[in-house]
Amino acid sequence: MPDEQWSPPLVMVTVDLVILTLRAGELNALLVERGVEPYQGEMALPGGFLNNGEEDLQVAAHRELAEEAGLDGASLHLEQLGVYGTPGRDPRGRVVSVAYLAIAPGLPEPAAGTDAAGARWQPVGAVAAGKVRLAFDHELILNDGVERARAKLEHTALATAFCGETFTISELQRVYEAVWGVEIDPRNFYRKVQGVEGFIVPDGHKATRGRPARLFRAGRSAALHPPLVRPEGAT
Template identity: 75%
Template sequence: MEPFAGDQALPGGFLNNAGEDILDAAQRELREEADLDPSRLHLEQLGTYGAPGRDPRGRVVSVAYLAIAPGLPEPVAGTDAAGASWVLADDVLAGCVKVAFDHRRIVADGVERARRKLEHTSLATAFCGETFTISELQQVYEAVWGVHLDPRNFYRKVQKVSGFILPAGGERKTTGGRPARLFRAGPRAVLHPPLVRPEPPSDDEGDR
């Protein structure tokens, strides 16, 4: 609807009544607007957004949630949503996809939260199979962090974190290379030491 008719937006809505819990409202909106099952998701509160003027129609304070889960189905529009689809976060952040309100900022905050979670938790293993190679785990980090990682350096860092991944036995053939060892997720949920993201190159380095 106006003033952002035709723009894309994150699914959301108002509380049904004064007695509805905010988390319950977030779960309800996921079902109503995108037909996503909240029980399949890890939902955590991301932040509160209440800058004056963020909604030209009046003063609105929004509580945003970050939803994380592997293998999600395609969303299906419902209730007041004209359509629903997955959109690349990079396209939103680059301005290639026009979004309503201050939703680009919310997406940016959500991406940064996800990147930090990969630094400090074992979340990345949830996006691998029951058994996986170090290379497959590295691909998850590269996709979320948006960087290219040196395989030997990544392997060394992963092996330093006790309980992060464990040998699963066996090997998997790789294209044009030696068979790779298989691992499975270990018991450790919080990584110590954390897997710190590499610093992005400076402008001077990028010009070289």
């Protein structure tokens, strides 16, 4: 086709955010209730359109997180999760979304704003079980984010961030169980954890509550070699 007969397609760009944390021993995702059409009243991931042609993608992600849920995105490590552009994914037109992921401990209660009618933490298991439906293709994006988080626990020391300064191996195991969505054999877990050099180090003390157990601290290794592979049957 000659250049003078070609015009670029109109494509709109959005950002969507998968923000994960642990609450009450479960892996939770930040969701907002949409206050405007399309999908008004339905739950979705926080996100929205870029303000203008000059706004950086990550700047837009921080802005949307603050506007829709009242959270400070600058305090989170946001990493790009993927790009989603299947035709028809948004009834407003040809929309491509750049998704970001963050998983962090101790995140506060969200506060809805702008076009969000509500915001809350929701166990990801409720979405996986179909008890909570998400607008657009946000269930796909959330699933991809959860899978990335689960892989991070296999290959990095991220799980120790969800424990105290000192912790027992049982407490560390509960973090893995919450994120992986599966029960873990304590003996196998203890053996695997102890086999990863630099992952955790003994603190030299024992827990004073309940049955005495050795206390550990996070080691110096950020990457796990060998990785802690998920057991079969992990969701």
